[in-house]
Amino acid sequence: MINIAIVEDKKNEADKLIQCLKEYEKRQKDSKIKLEIKWYENAERFLQSVRNKVNHDIIFFDIELPIQNGMDAAFAFREIDRQTPIIFVTNMTQYAIKGYQVEALDYILKPVEYSSVVGPLNKAIDLIQNNLEEILIIQNVQGLIKISSRDLIYVEISDHKLSYHTVNETFYGYGSLTDVELKLKNHNFLRCNSSYLVNPRYIKSIEDQMVIMKNDDKLKISRPRKKQFMNDLTEWLGKGNIIW
Structure with missing residues (x-):
């Protein structure tokens, strides 16, 4: 089971991404990849879940969040966790490029489409599987x-x-x-x-x-x-x- 967190304030945008992730899971029957998806409507709730030791294997961060934006939240998250893959979701390329500062794995431009999700998600899953402990x-x-x-x-x-x-x-x-x-x-x-x-x-x-x-x-x-x-x-x- 791969636990995915979506940090996105707009429900319709979160639903689009969830739909893409479920489609991805449906197409991965041979590899038996199962996704558990949690949606957080703001950065504060997500960071609280991290402090409460909720496990997240991959994080999709919207950069334009109210109160605390996704980039700031990613910096706060990296103070706790240096390893979990971060994928930014945004309609502003200039912000996504700054992702290297928090060692983001990749970014997806809005509007979210299945074809744009597959590559970053494959990369994140490969990284997770390579990092499983022995x-x-x-x-x-x-x-x-x-x-x-x-x-x-x-x-x-x-x-x-x-x-x-x-x-x-x-x-x-x-x-x-x-x-x-x-x-x-x-x-x-x-x-x-x-x-x-x-x-x-x-x-x-x-x-x-x-x-x-x-x-x-x-x-x-x-x-x-x-x-x-x-x-x-x-x-x-x-x-x-x-x-x-």
């Missing part, structure tokens, strides 16, 4: 430990000992980095050398032959792997992914 189960002296791929910054191997560096702590286990790489193959982890497998979401910067992670660890990029590593990172960013 649970790694490792065994060490403490027993079995579960690690979410979303919390994993990078994996390091040294003398057949694996170190799983997460946002909270580091866990240790045994095995091969290649096996971990295969387990995470659908989650875009990248090899910068034979000893490290990195989560691109936690990359802060690239400096010469080093990857600087958001925990400030510095990982060396080997010369043989640098071209492929940079190509893979560029491709990942080109799909609309964002670095947290």
Whole structure:
């Protein structure tokens, strides 16, 4: 189930978009995509739902909203959530172009038509499916430990000992980095050398032959792997992914 939020003050405009989304769902029978759609008539109600931990996987923001416009609401939302795809819906192109400031995935020009919704929606769904978490189960002296791929910054191997560096702590286990790489193959982890497998979401910067992670660890990029590593990172960013 994919939860979609529509933030639009005009009911007739919201209804048009809902109709397009339902038509999209109807045409996706083979992929079994199901959409749960919630309509919010103003930004305040939407942001309150976010604060109340209501789950939204994709957000369609009208930019021209009363009291608090969609762009301002998107900025407020990004202070809480850096990942969920935002798609702006507007009849003013100049505002939509500013979407990069809140890392908007795309925009749709009014009047909304099915043909204009399909592309951005496909892009958002692909992004969501690529970001689904993988649970790694490792065994060490403490027993079995579960690690979410979303919390994993990078994996390091040294003398057949694996170190799983997460946002909270580091866990240790045994095995091969290649096996971990295969387990995470659908989650875009990248090899910068034979000893490290990195989560691109936690990359802060690239400096010469080093990857600087958001925990400030510095990982060396080997010369043989640098071209492929940079190509893979560029491709990942080109799909609309964002670095947290």
